[in-house]
Amino acid sequence: MSTSDKKARVARSKKAKVAADCYDVLTNVFEKTHYKGQQQEIVEAALEGEDILVVAPTGMGKSLCFQIPAIAAKNGITFVISPLLALMKNQVSRLRDHGVRAAALNSESSSEERSEITSDLASSNPQTRLLYITPEKMGTPSFQLSLSKLYNRGKITRFVLDEAHCISEWGHSFRIDYRNLGFLKKKYPLVPIMALTASATAIVREDIITNLNMSPSLLTFIHPFNRENLFYEVQYFKNPQPQSQYATVASYINNLTRRKGGEASTGIVYARRRETCDQLAEFLRRSGIAARAYHRGLSNAELDQTLTEWENEDQCKVVCATVAFGMGIDKANCRFVIHYDLPGSFEGFYQETGRAGRDGSASKCILYYSREDAIRVQKLVSRNHAAREQNDGPEPSQRAPESIQALINFAENTSVCRHVLICRYFGEVVDTSDEDVRKSYCNQMCDVRRFFFILV
Numbered sequence: 001m002s003t004s005d006k007k008a009r010v011a012r013s014k015k016a017k018v019a020a021d022c023y024d025v026l027t028n029v030f031e032k033t034h035y036k037g038q039q040q041e042i043v044e045a046a047l048e049g050e051d052i053l054v055v056a057p058t059g060m061g062k063s064l065c066f067q068i069p070a071i072a073a074k075n076g077i078t079f080v081i082s083p084l085l086a087l088m089k090n091q092v093s094r095l096r097d098h099g100v101r102a103a104a105l106n107s108e109s110s111s112e113e114r115s116e117i118t119s120d121l122a123s124s125n126p127q128t129r130l131l132y133i134t135p136e137k138m139g140t141p142s143f144q145l146s147l148s149k150l151y152n153r154g155k156i157t158r159f160v161l162d163e164a165h166c167i168s169e170w171g172h173s174f175r176i177d178y179r180n181l182g183f184l185k186k187k188y189p190l191v192p193i194m195a196l197t198a199s200a201t202a203i204v205r206e207d208i209i210t211n212l213n214m215s216p217s218l219l220t221f222i223h224p225f226n227r228e229n230l231f232y233e234v235q236y237f238k239n240p241q242p243q244s245q246y247a248t249v250a251s252y253i254n255n256l257t258r259r260k261g262g263e264a265s266t267g268i269v270y271a272r273r274r275e276t277c278d279q280l281a282e283f284l285r286r287s288g289i290a291a292r293a294y295h296r297g298l299s300n301a302e303l304d305q306t307l308t309e310w311e312n313e314d315q316c317k318v319v320c321a322t323v324a325f326g327m328g329i330d331k332a333n334c335r336f337v338i339h340y341d342l343p344g345s346f347e348g349f350y351q352e353t354g355r356a357g358r359d360g361s362a363s364k365c366i367l368y369y370s371r372e373d374a375i376r377v378q379k380l381v382s383r384n385h386a387a388r389e390q391n392d393g394p395e396p397s398q399r400a401p402e403s404i405q406a407l408i409n410f411a412e413n414t415s416v417c418r419h420v421l422i423c424r425y426f427g428e429v430v431d432t433s434d435e436d437v438r439k440s441y442c443n444q445m446c447d448v449r450r451f452f453f454i455l456v
């Protein structure tokens with residue numbers, strides 16, 4: 001056998017081992033029968049040490065993309081940089097349920113937890129496989145000292161940036177540490193990076209890659225943005241008085257329940273203002289709907305209780321929430337997401353509606369729209385944008401004014417399928433002159449019937 005044949009054989013058997021190790025974790029640790037989307041390609045490439053950018057719709061299963069290689073590596077620690085404590089808590093407890101050594105280091109960690117983690121990191125063979133951490137903590141000098149020691153001993157498996165669009169969205173303003181994470185690649189060049197997000201336009205993707213100094217040979221996995229089981233619809237309030245608008249939402253939800261033979265569906269109603277959430281939840285309760293408010297003006301204990309009751313469908317079916325009810329919400333059978341008013345960006349709208357129908361069953365996404373509300377949001381967004389431009393630092397790359405304009409166009413559109421508009425916003429090329437392509441996007445799952453009937 002020639003040398004090149006031998007090399008090819010070694011490479012093949014290495015690939016087969018990587019595939020077998022990952023599959024073993026998928027089935028034996030997470031008890032799943034098969035991969036979803038491009039999970040297989042992603043986890044195998046990760047285990048081979050590539051830098052990776054994953055863009056995949058909400059609910060695709062991005063977490064397993066970094067959890068599987070972290071466990072399959074059998075050695076070393078994967079650091080998961082995550083923006084929210086609730087998100088970390090949720091993921092760590094799920095991992096522990098599967099018997100995985102995972103921990104979170106943040107402002108809520110007890111001193112006992114901290115010292116346990118610190119001594120594990122300092123040991124010759126750390127047992128922690130995944131450590132969730134905030135970008136702020138990652139940047140502290142004391143933590144960087146621990147990282148350098150681990151790096152010199154070859155114990156860092158990977159850095160993972162979950163919800164990586166925050167680099168673009170937040171890094172310019174109040175969470176500046178997000179933008180400083182480029183130091184990871186500079187100080188620890190041999191550690192691969194994986195960045196994951198559900199909603200990133202080409203500009204935001206570029207911003208993430210540049211900011212993290214990711215390798216020019218990085219692999220990018222972009223899943224189709226279409227969520228074909230979601231029915232998108234735009235509605236208008238006939239009367240601009242809040243009580244009348246609340247009544248419209250209540251009657252919509254009660255109609256859904258009637259149509260399902262009296263069985264109440266689980267859902268979310270998003271509103272921009274806390275006061276609206278409180279008043280709407282109260283109105284819905286008086287209309288016989290088990291609703292609760294969720295926003296940062298409530299205590300953590302109340303928020304935790306609402307989340308648990310909603311997840312278990314015990315006394316709470318509908319959460320009336322601000323964007324605080326966000327990342328990490330993973331309830332499979334959320335049957336509707338209603339936007340009581342216009343969210344602040346197209347990305348926000350996509351992420352929030354993406355919390356419906358994670359089990360793949362048909363679910364509704366209703367946006368209540370009015371010109372007056374659109375003008376209000378546009379003003380708000382351009383004020384924030386101007387403030388960001390005046391700050392030191394790079395240009396805001398999320399292009400907020402363009403994003404909100406795209407959402408307004410989406411709401412006012414009466415001729416193109418809403419699924420197509422969403423996918424085009426994120427840069428997918430959709431050839432609507434091809435009937436098969438058209439049907440694959442628009443299977444009568446939106447209110448723009450004209451698109452369907454005129455073209456088909």
Ligand SMILES: Nc1ncnc2c1ncn2[C@@H]1O[C@H](COP(=O)(O)OP(=O)(O)OP(=O)(O)O)[C@@H](O)[C@H]1O
Pocket residue numbers: 032033034035036039056057058059060061062063064198327328330354358
């Ligand atoms: N291969 C698989 N087979 C079956 N279920 C899976 C698989 N991968 C992930 N899931 C399930 O899909 C759900 C969504 O996963 P996950 O929370 O990772 O999604 P996500 O893509 O991160 O969504 P988001 O962007 O909203 O956080 C979870 O309940 C998870 O257990």
